[in-house]
Structure formats: structure tokens, C-alpha cells
Amino acid sequence: MSAITVQPIAEPGSKPHAPRPRLVLVPTGSDAQGLGLTAPTGPVRLTRRGRLVLTLMALGLVVTAGFGASTAFASGAAAPRTITVEAGQTLSEIAASQLPGVALGDAIVEIQVANSLSTDQVHAGQTLTIPAG
Template sequence: MSTMTLHRPIPQTRQASTLRLTRRGRLVVLLLALGVVLGVGFALASGSVATQEAGTPEPTRVVMVGAGDTLWDIAADVDPEGDTRSTMEEITRLNALDSSMVTVGQQLIVPDE
């Protein structure tokens, strides 16, 4: 006995076309992307408030760290009436300190209030 098989034709599906860019096309896309980035950069930079005239400098003075001094002690001496933590942060900012560690003989710029 023999078996018969029927083959149905498989419907042809359309393959998605792939987009290919030539060298010139890639250059155009690159230049457009660069233009967008520069445009955003210029838009953000336009909000700058820099002027040609110098501003008024912060009143500061220099303090030398003595034996046993901590940044907390120095901040408390500089502004005894104010918030010691904010004064410590200001001293850290003025001197670009990485931590609150100070050494004997170190000169610190402190706010002169």
C-alpha cells in the first residue's frame, strides 16, 4: 500500500528590507548627530551668567592649624555664633579639601565674617 502526500504551496512572505547606508549616508548621519549635540550644548551654555567684570571676592583670612586643632574647632572659632557644620563645609570648599583631616602647620583659608 502506498501513501499519498499532498504538498500545499507555502505562501511567500515578504522579507523585511534592510536599510543600507553608503559612506556618504553615514557621513551625513554623523554630521547631523554632531550638529544636534552641539546645538544642545550651545543652548545649555547660553544660560551662563559670566560677565567681563570681576565680582566682589569673598572676605577671607588665613588661619594656621595648631597642635590638637580639628576642622570642627577651627570652624567653631571662626564663627562662634553660626552653624559650625556649614562653616566646616565652607572651609572645605574654599580649600578644596577631600576630607576633614588637617595637619599641624597647614594654612587654611577661612571665611572672615
């Protein structure tokens, strides 16, 4: 195997080139003690940026926990209520008045399921459970 290298030619009377960098052995482990190359053994010191990061992480955990708790309690807050059917009322009228935020067809089905009704017929004096909307 052969190799070609390019070496600058030194002219007579010119300054010599700077010496090439050399590899240096760096002490490790127990040989490095006393040279300032080991980790400090004192207490850990936080910089301003480190304190900011820790504060933001703690704040994020608190906000996340608060949001999770609020959604958990909000979903179970509304309890089903009961009403008594008056003369002349239909299930559609009851669904529209008692569940205004739900589509009429869906509201009727929810009331039928909550009361185990097989039809949409109701009669005066009947007690219906209105599910939480």
C-alpha cells in the first residue's frame, strides 16, 4: 500500500512552520484528582435559568392536575331530574324544553332510554327521568 502526502517546501532563509499539534494524554479517574477535572463535591447550585425551568415545570404540573380535577368533577356534576307529564304534553315537547342543547331526535331517544320507554307515547301524570344533558 502506498500513500502520497503533500509537504510544503521550505525555502532557504524562511521561518520554520509552526509545529503540528500533538495528542496529549489526559489523566482520568483517581489520577485526575487534585487537577480540578472532577465534579464538585459540594451542594448543587442552580442558576437563574435552572430555577426558572424548575418553577415552570412545577407550575405546569399544578395546572395539569387542576385541569384534570375540574373536568373529572364537571362531568359528574349534573344529576338526572324527574318531571311529571302534564295533560296535553308530548315527548317531543318535553325533550325540547328539558334538553335544549341537544338535537330533538337525540333528546327523545335519551329520555326513552332513561325511562325504558318502547314508544314515544306518554300520558298525564306519568313521571319521567330527564338525563343530564
